[in-house]
Amino acid sequence: MTQTEQAPLLSKHILHVWDTELTATESELLLAYQLLAPAEQQKANRFVIAIIRQRYILATAFLRRILSHYLECAPQDVCFRWGVYGKPYLADDTNIQFNLSHSHDRALVVLTRDQEVGIDIERYVARHLDVLSLADRFFSREESCALLTLPAEDRLIAFYRLWTRKEAFIKATGQGLSFGLNNFTVSFQRDDWDCLLSVEDSAKLARRWALGPILQVEPDYTAAVSTQGVIQAVHYNRVK
Known part of the structure; x- marks a missing residue:
């Protein structure tokens, strides 16, 4: 991620939206795959259609990179938990809320603090x-x-x-x-x-x-x- 070297301020009632294109070279795709957790890699491997698998890998890696930017950790160290209906949250006690959506070759991530958020x-x-x-x-x-x-x-x-x-x-x-x-x-x-x-x-x-x-x-x-x-x-x- 090249937008900024320091995580921007994030607060309640303020939303940060990140937009990216889900295209990559083979080497970039491999690097993105290596950022995924084992369960995410297994999910990626189950996709039969190559372009769907690629977009899942890139979108998930993008989410990890964005979150690591705010958490000041490595993308691989971001850990998730899931709500009753499957919505992902950060596993620790941080007040950062986030959501991911992707369609075809674009992905969006939104973040805020102390309030539920969704994006599509x-x-x-x-x-x-x-x-x-x-x-x-x-x-x-x-x-x-x-x-x-x-x-x-x-x-x-x-x-x-x-x-x-x-x-x-x-x-x-x-x-x-x-x-x-x-x-x-x-x-x-x-x-x-x-x-x-x-x-x-x-x-x-x-x-x-x-x-x-x-x-x-x-x-x-x-x-x-x-x-x-x-x-x-x-x-x-x-x-x-």
């Missing part, structure tokens, strides 16, 4: 995706109706904006898909931190969280981040 990135694909059927199946009624009002050519981008914002929120809660994608409503139109409109039909519950887009990602991607409480600032860094 998706690349726009499947131009002929039946977004209305998917929305009817998985999204809230309000979200499905909002998509239906759009011209057909605008629905794909709106769908992905909804999806990433919903994924970021459920990842922040630590409950993942068990929370239920139709139990809350987000906006694909807003570009501020008030994109979470309601949780279980309650606007009051929604105000306990911040949710919004990460606008600096590549044009073929959309991304979002969510955290407990408020967001005072987001520091975005793109690294090799």
Whole structure:
């Protein structure tokens, strides 16, 4: 990582987002593989498709490098524990919270302190995706109706904006898909931190969280981040 020699200040209500490209030479891929824990290496070895295996290795190594930057330790020495629903946390008593997401050849890591956080990135694909059927199946009624009002050519981008914002929120809660994608409503139109409109039909519950887009990602991607409480600032860094 070449962005800075010293770990930047990280505090509650301040988010640090790190963005990287998941491409590497064979020697770089080998070095990344060596940073992984034995269980992570075993998981990588189980991927049959080479590009999926490569992206997993690079994303996991990227996460370890970022965390080691803040913890001031070697990437190999970063240890994890997992919540009830599988969300990863740091194994020690540090107050650093983090989350990782990757899609195709890009990965994002978000960090903050003392508050749960989640992030998601998706690349726009499947131009002929039946977004209305998917929305009817998985999204809230309000979200499905909002998509239906759009011209057909605008629905794909709106769908992905909804999806990433919903994924970021459920990842922040630590409950993942068990929370239920139709139990809350987000906006694909807003570009501020008030994109979470309601949780279980309650606007009051929604105000306990911040949710919004990460606008600096590549044009073929959309991304979002969510955290407990408020967001005072987001520091975005793109690294090799």
